[in-house]
Amino acid sequence: MRELTILGTASQVPTRHRNHNGYQLRWDDEVLLFDPGEGTQRQMLMAGLAVTPLTRICITHFHGDHSLGLPGIIQRISLDKVPHPVRVHFPAGGRDYFDRLRHATSFYDVADLVPEPVADGFRAETTGGTLTALPLRHSIETYGYRLAERDGRRMVPALLAAYGITGPAVGELQRTGRAGTVTLDDVSAPRPGQKFAFVMDTGLCDNVFALAEGADLLVIESTFLAEDAAMAAQVGHLTAGQAASVARQSGARTVVLTHFSQRYGDSTRFLDEARTEFDGDIILAEDLMRVPLPPRLHSSHERAATPRG
Known part of the structure; x- marks a missing residue:
């Protein structure tokens, strides 16, 4: 089974309806938790998810809305006596932040955590394909992730x-x-491998497109609307229109918009703006939503990619 469970969709400030970030991807035997923000452990409970199946935790950067839930998740891994190693990926320059979060409070530590910091060019072979990480453009060191299944027949x-x-x-x-x-x-006949991309907290840069290239499911931040594009560029974020344009130019099949600023009361405006740039499948993320990967393509010719430019 390949499915994304969305645990939180807010940006810097949570709201009554949107928790801080958190995304769990089940990809066959791999279960990856991306950017566990504050409250992720409770959101997992609400979604009916346990920490025991987790095989990897992927942190894009060490801003609180993307990482303050990490201590609780780590302590729960110990409490539940998860029997296998859990690999934790995070920007290599943020090792001090990881160590502080790892030991934020006293607890009976029996977790088998394997820190695997990422740098430009990082790749790891998993049971379901290759996990890679590329640097993005934000106010601190930030990486996006891509999981690509090997092509088959x-x-x-x-x-x-x-x-x-x-x-x-x-x-x-x-x-x-x-x-x-x-x-x-x-x-x-050739069977293209499925691809998943996770892009958070970044301004437009080449690596955004590299991560999103041909993604069957692209999870991408859309913090701002076009009316605040200047602010988005200044602080290293995307607008909904920019996120959708990335999906179109990269040939993504389904795009999940998330990480919404609390300044906008009507979230449907993000969808309306994105529709002007991308006519494929657009999902406006909501907390506790489940998103299955799109059905597998039979051949690469079925992917209607639009050239960048």
Whole structure:
């Protein structure tokens, strides 16, 4: 199962309806928690999620709305005696912040945490693909994350039938690439790997587009509206229109807008602005919302990407 659970959607200041940030991605055997802001542990309870399945925690940067929930999550990992290692990724220059949050209060520490700081060019192989991180443009060191499944092939029933491949021979093809004189390429078609991108707290820069390129699901901040574009640029944030333009230019399939400033009372304005830039699937994030990854494409030709520019 591949599904995003949204735990919080506010920016600097939470509201009555929006908690600080928090996003959990279930990707087959990997369960990744992104940017646990203050209150994430309770939001997980409300969403019916436990810490036990977590395999990775990914921090984009050490502003409080993206990391103040980390102490509670770490202490809960110890309390629940999570039996496997949990890798924690964060900007390498923020190691002091991580250490302080890691030991923010006294607790019986039995968590098997594996700190793995990220720097430009970071990549880690997971059971579901490759996790990479790229630096973004914000007021402090900030990274975005991308999880990309390796490309594969899918069996085409009509071709299997045409070559008379049935039963155990199908498994042999998948394991070895050949059954007699028939090769895997003869009876299969390319299957593009799925891609997920997570972009928070940044002004426009090349790495925003690199992270979002061809994403099946793009989670991206849209803190401001166009009327405050000058302020957004000054403090290193995106407008809803800019976020949607990134999705269009990068060929993303579904975009999740989040990280909304409390200054706007009507959140539908973010959706209206984004619609002017992107005619694909746009989701206006709400706390405790679940978003499945879009159905897998059969080939790269199905992705209607628009060139940047």
